[in-house]
Amino acid sequence: MHRRDIHVYSEIGKLKTVLLHRPGEEIENLTPEYLERLLFDDIPFLKIARKEHDNFAKVLQDNGVEVLYLEKLAAEAVTNETVKEEFLSEVIDECNIKDEKNINILKEYFKSFPTKAMIDKIMAGVRKKDIGIKEKYEEYPFVMDPMPNLYFTRDPFACIGHGISLNSMRTNTRKRETIFGKYIFKYHPEFKDSDIPIWYDRSSKYNIEGGDELVLSKEVLAIGHSQRTDKEAVIDMAKRIFEEEQSFKTVLIFDIPKSRAFMHLDTVFTMIDYDKFTVHPGIEGDLKVTALTYDEHKKQLIIKEEEGGLEKILSEHLNKDITLIRCGGGDNIIAGREQWNDGSNTLAIAPSKVITYERNYVTNEILDKYNITVLEIASSELSRGRGGPRCMSMPLFREDL
Template sequence: MTKGLHVPSEIGALKKVCLHRPGEELLNLPPFELERLLFDDVPFLEVAQEEHDTFAQILRDQGVEVLYLEKLVAEVFDTVPEAREEFLDQYIAEAGIKGQEMPKVVREKLNSITDNLEFVQKTMAGLTKAEIDMPLHASTTLDSLVNSDSESDLIIDPMPNLYFTRDPFAVVGNGVCLNRMYSVTRNRETLYGKYIFKYHPDYKDVSLYFRRDAAFHTEGGDVLNINEHTLAVGISQRTQAAAIDVMAQNIFWNSDSKVDRILAFDIPNNRAMMHLDTVFTQIDVDKFTIHPAIMGTLKVYELTPGTTPGDVKIKEICDTLEHILEDATGVDQIKLIPCGGGDPIAAAREQWNDGSNTLAVAPGKICVYARNTVTNDVLYKEGLDLLVVPSAELSRGRGGPRCMSMPFWREDL
């Protein structure tokens, strides 16, 4: 049983991965709240769970140990009981609960759940007014009455994006970036990572390269481990350039880290390309899937350690993606495989369903969504071994197999 984290690449044989099985948070998604909660549609939970269970089993069949985010947090509370109270204080403070009385009522409700796994799942699912018995008594305030009759039936928002475990934190080599996420809706998700990396017996000693209370926002979908010395990070809708500065300072001078170069890719700021991993992912030693819209000359910044601790040197690289990746990987000839096989309509459609967002289980062996038939056919013809994940409902959350997984351990190449 390995303790700690070890992810020196995107394609080394995957040995341990963290997932979150979609839960009741998807049942607390009212259609009129979808945009605020960063969803485009309401997934059918039972089918989404079946698809996710198939994904997890595909990984197990490849010899991968599957860890579940909700179970890791429950294990923390089982082994360190006082951590649950500390978590609950912070959870309630960040839950956006309206009214003076309601935080106390919510605390009593959550404290009544004695099983730690059930407790964690409830905090993820959110809380509706129908679940709370609000007594009317002398100390009731106008504020609490007005807010109890407000339009939303949600006392605490659900966290429907949690099955995309790639984003709240990102494993880099032997350490982790615990992120401050772009939206208030998703930033609460990072609370679970905080307690895993603070208290879990297997993960409490890992180095933190970024913290959830940082001034700038970043998300794990923008972080790709090219190799143990080179990290690629997207400057995107979800990750600020200033966050990469912080990352560089914390990674370059940490004895746990071998990374001595960060490539910051400036990518378009839109929902179809919200993260670097929706634009390209590594699938083999010499192959990447890409979104055709990213082709051409890219603006990339190279960050390296300066001569004194804390000093970071930055230079701009204007070159093609092929040349930049050939230099980063040390491979003579990189092959870029376009989503949709280069057909503009197929590319746009399959990019929307994360055709470029693949999870490598080993070099040349990748998890893909079943629905991206055009892209998958191209990948087959390129000699790749495809592990096909059913995706009718999972894809509604706008994230692919890479988005749904956070590797904790990969073998060295």
């Protein structure tokens, strides 16, 4: 096995390696009464969602991208019995299961599976009846919740430069998702000796999620202060990055509305070329941005508040004239509809070459007019999870621009 490094210094450099999660049985464990608890609005049809996801992976592979799967890497990371024991204890503890008897039953249950099937089962969730407890119709059926948000691999950790932020997720439902990343980077034979720095840790008290973390250039990061990310977390992480990662000079904290429609920064804008971004019209007014830089001599952060439109702020910090391409052409109805299906959530696989959902055809036609190569994928079921191609992918390696 060769040693793998993390290398992400832009949003648009040619994508070489990406991490995905193929939707699994966790999707089948969604029911209407527990949708809110599990952060879903609808129930995707797994068979079609998988077909669409396999097609997404194929489009990536056909364009020279190596596709790795979260579930496979996690299984390869916990093959050692001691590590498996540690992993299971942490997963069960994170579910807040305190009864010693149930803890032991669950551990034995998981150990009865081959490792890959065990990982799939942890992701899918465990029902009471799976471990011999009678299920009453009116009671909550799960001992361990399903993890249906896992196919959005963007959020639990983020690759920044040559390191990762192992994220502290906002909601209980998603907190466990970061355990897989923790064990992959700590124990997987291809990652454990790579000296990958961790810019932020999942045990930290403030929250940050990957959808809010954008690497705009070798020198500039943009991070959303959103419904899911605390400003304090960004400040902590920025300090660490400035102290250890030579290339980044500025971290821009974008203050965005704290609502589900603007869940993460990448649901309102994504970078698609050196000087072009897709943008949700709802973020076009005056923005409050906090620019963090670092004084090498005094070893301290410099915090500066800025205000202005997105175009002005991005143009200043990236030293070039920036063009914003509006989702749905700025038409309220079209933008609202296509935004609901992540019209601004594009995944650049190279400068001016992006993957989008085919259903956002108005935005896609506009991108085409700006000479952006658009690779469309079907998403009737995938889009029910309210995340686009960027949400569903975690780049591990991009070529430098």
